[in-house]
Amino acid sequence: QKEVEQDPGPLSVPEGAIVSLNCTYSNSAFQYFMWYRQYSRKGPELLMYTYSSGNKEDGRFTAQVDKSSKYISLFIRDSQPSDSATYLCAMATSGTYKYIFGTGTRLKVLA
Amino acid sequence: DGGITQSPKYLFRKEGQNVTLSCEQNLNHDAMYWYRQDPGQGLRLIYYSQIVNDFQKGDIAEGYSVSREKKESFPLTVTSAQKNPTAFYLCASRVAGTGELFFGEGSRLTVL
Numbered sequence: 466q467k468e469v470e471q472d473p474g475p476l477s478v479p480e481g482a483i484v485s486l487n488c489t490y491s492n493s494a495f496q497y498f499m500w501y502r503q504y505s506r507k508g509p510e511l512l513m514y515t516y517s518s519g520n521k522e523d524g525r526f527t528a529q530v531d532k533s534s535k536y537i538s539l540f541i542r543d544s545q546p547s548d549s550a551t552y553l554c555a556m557a558t559s560g561t562y563k564y565i566f567g568t569g570t571r572l573k574v575l576a
Numbered sequence: 577d578g579g580i581t582q583s584p585k586y587l588f589r590k591e592g593q594n595v596t597l598s599c600e601q602n603l604n605h606d607a608m609y610w611y612r613q614d615p616g617q618g619l620r621l622i623y624y625s626q627i628v629n630d631f632q633k634g635d636i637a638e639g640y641s642v643s644r645e646k647k648e649s650f651p652l653t654v655t656s657a658q659k660n661p662t663a664f665y666l667c668a669s670r671v672a673g674t675g676e677l678f679f680g681e682g683s684r685l686t687v688l
Contacts, residue, residue, distance in 0.1 A: 469618070497675025508582075508666055508679040509619075516675065553619075557675050562607060562626075564677060566618040 468492055471554055471567030480576050484541040488554035488567045491535065495556040495565075498530050500539045503551045503569065512552075513539060544574045578603045580680035582667050587685050589654075589661070597652045597683045599667035607670040608650040609677070612636060612663045619666065625650055654685060662687045 471488045478484055486500075496517055501509035513528035515521050515537075521528045527540040537556070541548055554567040580601045589595045601608065607626050611619040621634030625644040639658025644650055654661045667680045 473616070499675070499677065501679075506664075506682070506684070508580075508681040511676065511678055514674070514676045555619075555677070557677075559675070562670060562675065563621070563624075564609075564619075564675075568616065568618045 466491055468565045469554065469556065469567045472570055473568055475571040475573055477573045477575060478544055480544060480546060480574055482544050482574070484539075484544050484548070484572060484574075486539040486541075486552050486554075486570050486572070488537050488556075489535055490537070490556060490565075492556075492558070492565075493532070493535065494558045496559045497557045498528070498537050499555040500526075500528055500537075501553040501555065502548075503553060505550075509553055541572075544572075546574045546576045548572060549574050580667055580669055580678060582665075582680035582683050585681065585683060587683060589685060589687050591687055592656045594653055594655050595661075595685065597654065597665055597667075597685070599650045599652065599680060600648055601650075601667075601669045601680075602648060603669055603671075603678070604647070605669035605678075606647065606672055608644070609668040609670070610634075610640075610642065610650070610652045611666045611668065613666055613682075614663050622652065622665075661685055 498515045500513040503509040518532045529538045551569040557564045609624040610622040623642040625631035
């Protein structure tokens, strides 16, 4: 079993839709949770960072961490064609700071 | 502007040649990382450094070498011993005291 599982997609949605992206993990020691957006041939851009559990909101983006279910989510409201990218989840334990990445979900927002 | 600068963006290399990828950051971060990204796979850790003059092997260090002589710089050398070096290489640095990890724009290496 992989430490982090992420559906590769592609996920196609119409402009304006709410997008839900998810990752599951197996290591209960993970404390740091991140979501990145990566455009083709570019480096990943940190979108959301959460320590431990709970929700975090930033503009159109909301990140949720459910440690009891070992499940994290990223919600994108009012999706735009410019949101079309690959979204990576990442997590790490405190102390080691060794990051484990999902394989990424490709998102296409259709105009 | 603060950030992580990787160079070159694109690099072609003949088989048997060593090549060095540059990574410079002006964020005053102590920890720096090198990852390799291949299609359909998650990022894989090559090397990381928590402090100047110290670094540790990651999961796929064979065929790679690094140095950390300055806080700002963490160059990666892809040696001729690396069997499949064609990939997208990403440098990252971490904010002290948190888990936030920031990436550079990447370097694409193609071996001809």
